Amino acid sequence: MNERHPHSNKSFLGPLVLIAAVVVAVGAAFAYTAGWLTPARLTPTKIVEVLAPPAGPALGFRRAHAKGICFTGTFEANGAGSDLSKAQMFAAGTYPVTGRFNLASPDLKAPDGTARVRSLSLRIRTPDGQEWRSAMINAPFFPVATPQAFYDLQVASADKSHPDALKNFATAHPEIGAFSQWAGSAPFTSSYAEDRYNGINSFVFTNAQGQDQAVRWSFKPAAIPVPVSSDELKKREPDFLLADITERVAKATQRWAMTVMVAGPGDPTSDPSKAWPEDRRSVGVGTLSVTKIEPEADGSCRDINFDPTVLPAGMRTSDDPFPAARSAAYSVSYNRRTAEEKDYPRTPSITTTTGAKP
Template sequence: MTNRPRWGVNAAVNRRSVLVGLGAVGAFLAVDLGAVAYANKWIGSDSARTTFLNGFRTVNGPQLGFRKNHAKGLAVSGYFESNGNAADLSRAALFRPGQVPVVGRFSLSGGDAHVTDAPGAPRGLGLAIGFPGRGQWRTAMLNLPVFPDNSPRGFYDRLLASKIVPGTGQPDPAATKAFLAAHPETAAAMDIIKKHPPGKGFGDSTFRSLNAFYFVNDAGVRTPVRWSLVPQQNSAPAPRSGNANGLFDALIRQLRGGPLRWHLLVTIAQPGDPLTDATLPWPDDRQSIDVGLLTLTAAATEAPGNARDVNFDPLVLPDGIEPSDDPLLSARSDIYAASYRQRTGEPKSPPAVQVSEVGP
């Protein structure tokens, strides 16, 4: 664990799929309402929140009671076991050797809560690691090598360009062309994404933070990092033909066969690596440290008391992890909070993925 690069306190798939995509409830709610007001740089922008929520509704319809993005999902639970390797990078208590509980949610990108699973659709994994109100860490990751956008405006423009034209099942080609011409950073990111085809399912997918953060140790040294969850299992069952919930049902069956595990790798930036642009990858030779093992043991239909009502706000961070200045982080936090507040006040209907209905 020596000779790690440090920066001091003052140092500096498929094109259609990408366009279309992208504890007790009371305890989680108390954390959510306090954390949003504390952490969010964009919190005062009512117009921005309304604009995004209206955009999701325009593209996907009302989707009452569901998340406005990553609407289709499955709750999971398990634990994270730290090996202590991150202790000199971060003072976060959850990086001390030992286990903490995990509540999580697998999802598909996009705002249609009953969409048919598509093999190329970006897959998400949200995690709440540790105890609510006691240094919990929340992270929302994707199985992509880079994020398609580097600004809130870029995300919003891509959202509108993704609207399906009735009768075609596809976005308007002219809207897609105009969007990519206006956002060359997304065109470049999509080229990178297409070179990294996804695995068969959720169980063999690598999930990445994509945004940069800082780990802060006891001495106050801030180390810029990104993280990823790399699967210990090297395969996943293929979705069954004709099954609208094929990816999720395959995950449920895989979990019934035993726990699924991912190594948490923390990658350390070097000076000059981009910290505020998630469309740009870091070089492959950057040092990565295995800091622990995520073990998921059970899946459950989304319902009160599990991940359904957790806001996986990326700015809910324990002492020892701090956000970078990436503009997507504050925007994500704000829109997640707005979506959370909106859906909790809406009528609920059954989610598409029902664990009890999945056969052997």
Template sequence: MTTSSLSTGQKIVRLLLVGIIPLGVIALFLWTGGWLAPERLTSDKLVTVLQKSGGDHPGFRRNHAKGVCVVGSFISNGNAGPLSRAALFAPGETPVTGRFAIAGGNPAAPDYAVPVRSMALAFRQGNGEQWRTGMNAMPLFPVSTVEEFYQLQTITLPDPATGKPNPERLKAFVGAHPQMQRYLAWAKQYVPSSSWASDRFNSLNAFRFIDKTGGEHLVRWSMVPHTGYQPISEADKSDKDFLQRDIEQRLAQNPLKWDLVITVARPGDAGNDAAKVWPDDRQTINAGTLVLTSVVPQLNGPCNDINYDPLILPDGIAASDDPLLNARSSAYAKSYNARTREQSQQSGARL
């Protein structure tokens, strides 16, 4: 069947599957933070659906289970200092422990089968404070609220009768949520890259930078790669671990770099809606360069014990009123507690 012969409903299914099903694991986590009404989902049902989605993999993250640790530093040029009093934005160098990953709960998933990718970073300031951030290689979320995201996850689950999502339910959801058109427009033209090194990773959620006078500035940020984009190839699709092999080969030769680009909102820009992209004419500031120098397998690697909670913030950075932030924070904590407990049990069993 050609793309042109697909029905409208089938086209919507194809576009949504670019990213929503892997991201849907996040939505399921939201119940554990109390962000979804308990009558909608019990804890038993949650665990069952999570295991059906990604499988039972004790000791691994419940989402973005497959990944690698990376180590490097952030070299600040001081340009963001007028916006934020955070120590890492003063001119100088801050050590960073990070992680590249693909979405979903299966640590054995083929890299080419999961288009949603992430970069998580922990900046360790000299004063002991940390900035932790989790970013995705997509420009926006498909919907605006936790409730809408949960609804979308439920209708993208396979219909028991067909083994596939019901296209009519998806079509109806999109019709009732016109903001979805922005996501669909992006998904329609999206082609994954051949490397984490060339992906642009975006905060999606907004935050507040606080300057030395106490003034607040609504911002988002992106890690913009120095490495040029190349689309995923047929050769890449023959290796289920091609992203990991690629990053290992690249870092064995040279460091990899991204610029931290801060986008500053104007009055009226929404800080509570990750489904809205701010206009291109907003002020941007290059705050410095992330330089990654080495990669380590995640098992027993330096990123294994880090919970990349987006609300672990230093003085000078604060949360916005985006409801997804508190939900993400709660979800990450519960995932961290579960996997570290399982890892401890596994270690005890080997003694």
């Protein structure tokens, strides 16, 4: 159904079942900011509500990516990123990081071995008072090309009254074929520390000379990924990912190398379902080091909204509609969960200070 990955209807439906299971997971990430005054069009509230699991959301928690764990650490820039962006975080130096590992699922009790998509969220602060927030996933691209298509996919995957709903959606949106193939064949790892996390949306970096370049980025693990079958993962303890990353970081700092890929002529910047060619210019700009793990209930990441439009000077959004859309949906989720704090109590003896902004 996709010209690059042809499938018969029969062979394609198997991976689509997997897509139906994980698509809400990738989810909370995406909403459509247009249509505030036109009820027939999408709004952030509609997206947040369509992502809710059948039993309703876990009160006090993020509306998707509900299950996660906080960390702190540093980003050590090597200076090479300054050729691309004047953002201070790319000037050679070390900057504080607060972040979160999480499952891309709205189900707070989801067993770790059942989640196909995992996520890494970061906030990096610099001495000039600016900060950069980002949320990435271990998939190399997104299932669909537009926010409207994403919403329609949620509806189709939840439609039990029409057995062909998902098949019909795939026919209308052949770009989902690449994600379906990745979800069905890419190897799993048994640790957050072994995953590569990709910024699937395009942004624009501006350097000190005023030159613009469209970019995407990724964080590649220093830990060697060890492939594990999905069947093996499902046999493990329900919280094995949380236990594993806690144990690893207690023993040694865990690291990821940040690489920025620069778009070439004709590379799509508005469509996160299309990967850029691997031969594009890539610049290694620094290293993320995770030095401490914190349970989320009292952790420094708890009250951070990892809004991808919170950017320092030298970075801005591109023609990709998803960052602004994610920002709008995250705001709805943030406002709801912080109003429900009594449903997610902190440890009484612990006071956290995050300095977070909505």
